[in-house]
Amino acid sequence: MPADPAQRLLRWWDAHGRKDLPWQLEPRDRYRIWVAEIMLQQTQVATVIGYYARFLERFPDVAALAAAPEDQVLGAWSGLGYYSRARNLHAAAQTIVAAGWPEDLDAWQALPGVGRSTAAAILTQADGQRHAILDGNVKRVLARHAGIEGWPGEAAVLRRLWEEAERRTPERRVADYTQAIMDLGATLCTARAPRCEDCPWQADCVARLGERIGRLPGRRPRRALPEREMHWLVVRGPDRTVLLRRRPPTGVWGGLWTPPEGADAEAISVLAGELGVTVTEQAAPLKHAFTHFRLTIHPHLAEVGTATSIADDGTTWFHYDDRSIGVPRPVQALLQRLG
Secondary structure, eight states: OOOOHHHHHHHHHHHHSOOOOGGGOSSOOHHHHHHHHHHTTTSOHHHHHHHHHHHHHHSOSHHHHHHSOHHHHHHHHTTSOOTHHHHHHHHHHHHHHHHOOOOSHHHHHTSTTOOHHHHHHHHHHHHOOOOOOOOHHHHHHHHHHHTOOSOTTSHHHHHHHHHHHHHHOOSSSHHHHHHHHHHHHHHTSOSSSOOGGGOTTGGGOHHHHTTOGGGOSOOOOOOOOOEEEEEEEEEEETTTEEEEEEOOSSSTTTTOEESOEESSHHHHHHHHHHHTOOEEEEOOOEEEEOSSOEEEEEEEEEEOSOTTSSOOTTEEEEETTOOSSOOOHHHHHHHHHHO
């Protein structure tokens, strides 16, 4: 009979787990762990590490983050995606500075951007409290090992996964266990080409024994993503600068900076007239996929000789290499294309 799953997992993690991630450094710090957990939402460790180091260099503690202008926070986040995470992190930092650090699961979940699993991960990693976690990697591991059918986004399936997560979480070494089960999903029990032969849970894995690895967890029901279009007036100034306008605080890329936008080519022409510039060419479109739709962006190019001539309170001249304000990935891709 195989030993307790938690103990098998911990033995594996002691020998093979990741122990040199920057947010694992001792002493454990709530701020560092909280920032890491927010960044790791829907983003892989390899991508997060570089952003994490730069973010902490710029905002070394919660007071520095709370005091920073939102533009600076979004600037440090540029390229990482899902920008509501940065805005929530900033707002939560201001709450923490005013009211103190949360001490329990409910208090953490009351902060913007912190759900049940994120709150649990922070409390286990920073404070050693016993809580089950259930991020994307853990859902996959538990669905396979326990043989839980269905898409984890369905309420009934999610409830079963939480029950399984709670049942397996040990009373001791909780921080190590939560890191271990995340590592198991990230390094062995991967979505594609899992390395079952190296897994500490292979002996009683329901999916492996039933040859259902490829079917578990169940996939999101397929549906056609709607297509949307957007037109940008890309006004280039001297010395590799471009005119950007801050977007509304809500909606697509809320609070970030993009070129002035129009509904279609005719609207761009009107906008160019208002700014006193002439469109010289239409560049190749940019494609960008969101969770719920696909976006095609049509850039219309114009140039001016003096960068100060048309900027106002709602716009700014942005240097291609600037990181002081938040710009979404398509803007970065466009600037790389323009050189």
